[in-house]
Amino acid sequence: MSQWPAISQIAADVQSGTTSARSLVEKSLRIISEKKSFNAVMCTLDDSALRRADEIDVKVAAGESAGQLAGVPFIAKDNFLVFGAETTAASNILKGFTAPYQSTAINLLEAEGAICVAKANLDAFAHGSSTENSDFMTTLNPIDPAFVPGGSSGGSAAAVVLEMAPFALGTDTGGSIRLPASYCGAVGLKPTYGLVSRSGVVAMASSTDVIGPLALTVADAATVLEVMAGQDDLDGTTIAREAAGYLVGSTDLSGVKVGVVTEYMAEGVAAGVRQQIEAKIDLLKASGADVVEISLPSLPAALAVYYILCPAEVSSNLGRYDGQRFGYSHKDAKDLTDSYTQSRSIGFGREAKRRIMVGTYVLSSGYYDAYYKKAQTVRTKLIKEFNVAFETVDFLIGPTAPDIAFRIGENVKDPLKMYLTDILTVAANLVGVPSISIPAGTSQGMPVGLQIMSAQRSDRKLIAFAKGVEGLTS
Amino acid sequence: MGKLSRDDVLKLAKLARLDLSPTEIDSYADELSEILQYVEILQTVDVSGLEPTNQVTGLVNVTRPDEIRDYGYGPKDLYDNLPAMENDQLKVKRMIN
Numbered sequence: 001m002s003q004w005p006a007i008s009q010i011a012a013d014v015q016s017g018t019t020s021a022r023s024l025v026e027k028s029l030r031i032i033s034e035k036k037s038f039n040a041v042m043c044t045l046d047d048s049a050l051r052r053a054d055e056i057d058v059k060v061a062a063g064e065s066a067g068q069l070a071g072v073p074f075i076a077k078d079n080f081l082v083f084g085a086e087t088t089a090a091s092n093i094l095k096g097f098t099a100p101y102q103s104t105a106i107n108l109l110e111a112e113g114a115i116c117v118a119k120a121n122l123d124a125f126a127h128g129s130s131t132e133n134s135d136f137m138t139t140l141n142p143i144d145p146a147f148v149p150g151g152s153s154g155g156s157a158a159a160v161v162l163e164m165a166p167f168a169l170g171t172d173t174g175g176s177i178r179l180p181a182s183y184c185g186a187v188g189l190k191p192t193y194g195l196v197s198r199s200g201v202v203a204m205a206s207s208t209d210v211i212g213p214l215a216l217t218v219a220d221a222a223t224v225l226e227v228m229a230g231q232d233d234l235d236g237t238t239i240a241r242e243a244a245g246y247l248v249g250s251t252d253l254s255g256v257k258v259g260v261v262t263e264y265m266a267e268g269v270a271a272g273v274r275q276q277i278e279a280k281i282d283l284l285k286a287s288g289a290d291v292v293e294i295s296l297p298s299l300p301a302a303l304a305v306y307y308i309l310c311p312a313e314v315s316s317n318l319g320r321y322d323g324q325r326f327g328y329s330h331k332d333a334k335d336l337t338d339s340y341t342q343s344r345s346i347g348f349g350r351e352a353k354r355r356i357m358v359g360t361y362v363l364s365s366g367y368y369d370a371y372y373k374k375a376q377t378v379r380t381k382l383i384k385e386f387n388v389a390f391e392t393v394d395f396l397i398g399p400t401a402p403d404i405a406f407r408i409g410e411n412v413k414d415p416l417k418m419y420l421t422d423i424l425t426v427a428a429n430l431v432g433v434p435s436i437s438i439p440a441g442t443s444q445g446m447p448v449g450l451q452i453m454s455a456q457r458s459d460r461k462l463i464a465f466a467k468g469v470e471g472l473t474s
Numbered sequence: 475m476g477k478l479s480r481d482d483v484l485k486l487a488k489l490a491r492l493d494l495s496p497t498e499i500d501s502y503a504d505e506l507s508e509i510l511q512y513v514e515i516l517q518t519v520d521v522s523g524l525e526p527t528n529q530v531t532g533l534v535n536v537t538r539p540d541e542i543r544d545y546g547y548g549p550k551d552l553y554d555n556l557p558a559m560e561n562d563q564l565k566v567k568r569m570i571n
Contacts, residue, residue, distance in 0.1 A: 100551040194531050207528070234545075236536035237529075304513040315490065322491070324566050329557030337491070339567045345493040353492055357483070357502055358509055360490045371513070376526030378519050383527060416508050432530030456531060 002216055003031070004166040007072055007223045011113065014071035017060055021053035021071030021115065028073035028117045032164045038145065039137045040158040042078050044118045045085055049073070052115045067113030068227060074109065075159045075168040078119040079126055079202040082106055089202040090134040091124040093321050093328045093347030103200025104232045105169065105211050112227045120155030120168055124349050125318070126176055126204045128152050129421040132412050133351040140408070142184055143446055147405040150180030150421075153214065157184040160214045167215040167224050173204045174306050175400075175425025177212050178437035182400035182449025185439045187470075188214045189221040189463070192456050193432035194239040196225070197232030205313035206237075208306075208429035218438060218466045222246045225459065242460045249464025253472075254288030256465065257393040263299040264398025264424055264451075272443030273399050280440050280450050281397070283472040294393060296385045299427055301378055306426040307419055308362050308375040315359025318352060354415060379430050386431045390455040395465055399424060400437040400449035424451065434459045436466045477507040 004010065013019040029049070032041050059066045076082060079089040081099035088094040106116060123133035131139040131154035139154045141147040142161040149158040153170030157180030160168050170177040172190040181188025189212045196211040203209060213224035230241040260281060265274060285291050323329040323343025330346060333339035348356070362371035389396060401421060411418040428435035433453050440450035452469065454462040483503045487494045494502065558565040 097555060100555065101545065101547045192531070194533070207530070233538050236538075237531070237533060239531055239533070298519065301515055301519050304515045307509060308513050308516070323557065325552075325564065326555035326557075333567050335571055336567045336569045340491045341493045344491050348492070350498075353494075353498070354502065354505060356490045356492065357486050357506055360486050361478075361506065361510070364486070364489065370517075373526050374516050374521070375513075376528060377521040377524050378516055380524045380527045381519065381521055383530065384524075415505050416512055419509075419512075430530075 003163045006217065007069065007166050007215070007220045010072050010166060011068060011070040014056065014113070015060060015066055019071070021056040022050065024071050025049045025053040025073050025115055025117055028165045031162070032118055035162045035164065038140045038142060038158055038162060039121055040139050040155045040162060040164065041075065041118045042088070042090070042121050042136065042155070043086065045082070045116060048084065049115050049117045052110070056113055056115070067111065068223070069109060070113035072114045072167070073117045073165045074114050075118045075120050075156060075165045076106060076116050077122050077153050077156050077168070077170050079122060079171060080106055080169060081200040082116055082119065085119065087119070087202070089125050090122045090136055091347070091349065091352065092135045093343070095328065097326055101200060104197035104234055105201070105228045108228050109224070114227070117165060118159070120153070120159050122155055123152040123351070125202065125314070125352050126152040126171055126173060127314070127351045127355055129175070129179055129418055130406070130411065131155060132408065133349065135349050138408060141405050146407055147446065148183065148408050150183030150405060152176040153188070154180045156214045157181050157186045157188065160186045160216060167213050167220055169211065170214050171201060171204070171209060171211055172429065173209045174310060174429050175422040177214060178400050178425050178435060178449065178451060179421060181214055181437040183405035183447060185447030186214050186216060187218050187221050187439070188212065188437045189225060190428060190435045191225060191229065191459050192239065192434045194237045195241070195459060196228045197235040197238050199232055199234035203317040205310040206317060207309065207313060210429070218436070218463060218470050221436070222463045225463070239457065242457065244460060246460050246463055249460050251464050251468035251471070253284060253468045256289045256395070258284060258289050258291045259294030259389055259393035259396045260291060261299070261396050261398040262293055262295040268402055269399055270403040270443065273401070273403060273448050276441040276443060276448040277399050277450060279474065280469065280472065283474060284469065287472060292393065294389050294396065296382070296389060298378065298382045298385055302382060302427040302430060303419065303423045305375045305378050305382070305430055306422070307358075308371050309379070309430070311355040311359035312363050312372050313359070314355040315363065318348070318356055321347065323347070351415070382427060383431050386433060394454060394461065396453045398451055400451040401425070404443050404446035404448060428453050432456050434462050436462060438466055438470050478503045478510070
């Protein structure tokens with residue numbers, strides 16, 4: 001039994017005076033402190049969180065509305081700017097950086113009464129699948145500390161499963177919300193590209209970066225998306241929210257057309273993972289869903305597309321870290337160029353440098369057409385295949401990851417092997433469709449995640465379906 | 475695409491304003507070659523008749539009025555993060571020796 005009621009219930013209890021926001025923040029901070037050894041959290045925001053809690057309690061006492069998320073504590077991945085707090089993106093180059101403004105997503109959550117209590121660990125700049133690329137510490141998997149929690153939102157996923165707060169925020173560029181959700185046994189929702197504003201979030205690869213919630217239930221994730229979704233004039237890529245919102249929708253599974261992705265159940269997916277996904281498929285069929293197998297032939301090329309586009313965009317986005325305006329600045333440089341070079345060389349970790357180098361290569365003169373342009377064109381092919389698939393089925397399903405979590409240290413020496421953990425998640429980012437990972441049993445005692453995708457701008461339908469699937473038990 | 479040489483790596487590092495140690499140069503030459511070898515799979519994909527995709531949700535030329543708005547913070551709030559300042563201006567190292 002979870003230590004936290006449903007998020008909507010927590011807010012209702014605060015509004016009715018049954019619970020105080022202060023007691024919720026104190027509870028969250030206490031659990032964080034008790035489970036500190038998992039390294040899920042980089043820092044807590046005790047003073048500002050307690051101050052905000054008191055403001056909410058005063059509002060409630062005065063009979064005012066305190067919002068849809070009144071008093072609900074949450075944890076933000078440390079690549080979200082939180083006003084007045086240190087924001088490092090788990091990188092040395094941003095150590096000591098204090099956010100002068102705040103991300104839109106957090107502004108929206110705070111306006112509805114939610115309270116940010118802590119910042120979660122991640123792979124530095126969100127580059128990674130395990131949090132081992134964090135410049136400060138590695139988060140441990142909450143189910144078994146010998147294993148990684150997945151990444152890059154590994155601190156957020158671990159924090160939610162350790163019940164440090166009812167929800168956490170993550171970012172997903174190639175699977176960074178869904179993979180750790182799968183490895184830790186949480187729900188991780190990557191909305192349609194552009195549905196949540198990225199203003200005030202440290203950029204990784206701008207053509208695929210999205211923001212989303214991690215929680216223990218689909219309903220809780222939906223409650224958070226409901227507050228964050230929509231256009232923002234500080235992020236020109238944002239799209240309009242669905243008029244009906246994200247809390248309602250049919251969870252009835254009968255007659256729903258579901259496509260099991262052939263390439264996602266192929267060789268390379270561990271038998272124990274496949275078994276759990278097949279068990280869910282059987283339950284879907286028994287509930288009257290119309291399940292077919294569907295092939296997207298270009299999927300095997302998706303990871304290669306991603307590992308060209310992502311480093312290219314990373315090398316561009318990390319160009320701003322030059323040691324002049326913010327972040328680490330090398331004191332003993334002899335001139336401006338030397339100051340750029342020394343600040344970056346000392347400030348960036350190995351994975352950031354590796355991606356900058358690959359990105360610089362694929363964007364450099366003479367190679368641009370062969371790599372970047374080719375990758376963007378294969379991306380078009382992938383989009384077309386998804387569009388065709390969504391003409392015949394409502395949802396595409398498969399595992400979130402080809403295997404359960406790996407052991408800490410197992411993949412650190414082999415960057416390509418680490419990249420391969422994203423093989424089933426990157427396509428949703430390249431195509432821009434919403435995708436959710438929900439728990440689907442265990443294999444060798446470790447969580448398995450079921451991934452569900454639907455067409456762009458059908459997040460509401462996806463959430464309702466995921467609630468239906470979540471409720472299936474054998 | 476063959477294996478990247480140490481010179482290739484040094485050239486890239488210079489373009490990216492990175493100063494690499496000898497060990498880093500060697501390991502990046504190997505790792506980058508392996509990554510570039512992996513993405514070679516794309517050369518086998520037939521994309522005839524297709525255009526590259528740069529934006530997935532179909533947005534074109536998103537603009538907003540060019541006007542000053544108060545977002546609750548100003549230049550002085552950004553100064554705190556500047557590594558060096560003089561007379562309310564950002565101070566950098568000399569550009570020409």
